[in-house]
Amino acid sequence: MKKIEFDDKLNKPSLAFQPLYKQVEEHVKQLIIERRWNPGEALPNEFQLAEELGVSQGTVRKALNGLTAAKILTRQQGVGTFVSEHNTQQSLYRFFPLIADGKHPELPAATLVSLAIEKVSPIVLKQLGLSEKDKVIHLVRQRLLDSQVCIHESIFLPYKYFESLMNETELPHTLYHYYQQSFNLTVQKTQDSIKAVLADAETARFLDIAEGDPLLEVQRVTQTIDDKIIEYRVSKCLSDKYHYFVELS
Amino acid sequence: MKKIEFDDKLNKPSLAFQPLYKQVEEHVKQLIIERRWNPGEALPNEFQLAEELGVSQGTVRKALNGLTAAKILTRQQGVGTFVSEHNTQQSLYRFFPLIADGKHPELPAATLVSLAIEKVSPIVLKQLGLSEKDKVIHLVRQRLLDSQVCIHESIFLPYKYFESLMNETELPHTLYHYYQQSFNLTVQKTQDSIKAVLADAETARFLDIAEGDPLLEVQRVTQTIDDKIIEYRVSKCLSDKYHYFVELS
Numbered sequence A, B: 001m002k003k004i005e006f007d008d009k010l011n012k013p014s015l016a017f018q019p020l021y022k023q024v025e026e027h028v029k030q031l032i033i034e035r036r037w038n039p040g041e042a043l044p045n046e047f048q049l050a051e052e053l054g055v056s057q058g059t060v061r062k063a064l065n066g067l068t069a070a071k072i073l074t075r076q077q078g079v080g081t082f083v084s085e086h087n088t089q090q091s092l093y094r095f096f097p098l099i100a101d102g103k104h105p106e107l108p109a110a111t112l113v114s115l116a117i118e119k120v121s122p123i124v125l126k127q128l129g130l131s132e133k134d135k136v137i138h139l140v141r142q143r144l145l146d147s148q149v150c151i152h153e154s155i156f157l158p159y160k161y162f163e164s165l166m167n168e169t170e171l172p173h174t175l176y177h178y179y180q181q182s183f184n185l186t187v188q189k190t191q192d193s194i195k196a197v198l199a200d201a202e203t204a205r206f207l208d209i210a211e212g213d214p215l216l217e218v219q220r221v222t223q224t225i226d227d228k229i230i231e232y233r234v235s236k237c238l239s240d241k242y243h244y245f246v247e248l249s
Helices: A020-033 A046-053 A057-069 A089-093 A122-128 A159-167 A175-183 A201-207 B020-033 B046-053 B057-069 B089-093 B122-128 B159-167 B175-183 B201-207
Strands: A073-076 A080-083 A098-100 A109-118 A136-145 A148-158 A187-198 A214-224 A229-237 A242-248 B073-076 B080-083 B098-100 B109-118 B136-145 B148-158 B187-198 B214-224 B229-237 B242-248
Touching: A020 A046, A020 A057, A046 A057, A057 A073, A109 A159, A122 A136, A122 A148, A122 A229, A136 A159, A148 A159, A148 A201, A159 A175, A175 A187, A187 B187, A214 B214, B020 B046, B020 B057, B046 B057, B057 B073, B109 B159, B122 B136, B122 B148, B122 B229, B136 B159, B148 B159, B148 B201, B159 B175, B175 B187
Parallel strands: none
Antiparallel strands: A073 A080, A098 A242, A109 A136, A136 A148, A148 A229, A187 A214, A187 B214, A187 B242, A214 A229, A214 B187, A242 B187, B073 B080, B098 B242, B109 B136, B136 B148, B148 B229, B187 B214, B214 B229
């Protein structure tokens, strides 16, 4: 990284220049994407990073603050700064908003129903940013809270990112952690569009409810820290004894 | 504010001590709650605040960063730091997640249907943290996107915070801004619990749909920056041409 002659404390950023700490933030993010450090691994301390990058320690701190706020890094007071791993309770819950009424959040178990390369609808291709010649993996799972089936999950993955997934005979319950560990794809952001729908015959059988019962349909598009769309998923959720929880602030 | 003898950069916070910037953050928040500055008004600059509070400018900056991240303050590059007002597009959208399919977010109009002090169910009292002897204002509104009724809104307010609201003959469309301006109650956080339900006869008539059509039911508890629960609301939303949008990161 080139040492730069201005600092954002002295100059207002113009269109042409990015504040130095932002450039450092981007650079460190790139190093994480390129797996210089593995998920869960500690970064060098601020002093070492500052020296290596030829910037001040304050600039490094500001850059790491940004990556911590974006949850790409995790800080442990008095221990160090780590590449966030999708296996802590907190990081797993963060993307799983269905909660049993009156209960604490819990991670649902998953049972794989089917896994195949499939011809998918134009809508799915569009959501994944793919064209008709791209192959798509389709995964169907049921998810269970407290041994009760509560979600029918239909997951679409671009084959180009997940080729070796087709060789698996079993998949872990928590896919985001698996994407990170096995494919170096770290989930950064999900966008959910939620509708109320009536259960069709097939979904009703699957969830052991009556046809025409109300369900939450959650369409989710998932992006990685390097802005790849890696997953489109349609979840049909029971909400008689469950609710989708959102905190806005 | 007392000048304190340690700084968090030198000492690890223990159970007994809070980092200095956190104390400053709390103090400035308290000043905002007490209306030393009005919504939309600029704070003194960091130098002046540092002098007044007897702390370093760096500590003030850190405290203001925290309040900006919590959206209590808004920063305008090169202009100053302001008490956030609930009237900018951004702050209004932040709490309104229903979007017409394929459209950009838009603020819905509101029509007042009824306004009265009412005896409410134990569930409503519990959500508002009130007891049976507390009075509750009940507000019913219809909300419209693009002139189409899309939400039946049932809003419950503790009478103790909103006494003078009963004298109003008309209410503004955007209530959170009105709460802030007229009652010094600034919304900081909402918690939504979302379920899919079937429309009952009354709601169906109200929304001009068929009985048994699927609806999103959003139960919302709203808190202010000083942690008061000021509103419980139940919204029944059409989702045939609309969706509730959530971004998790």
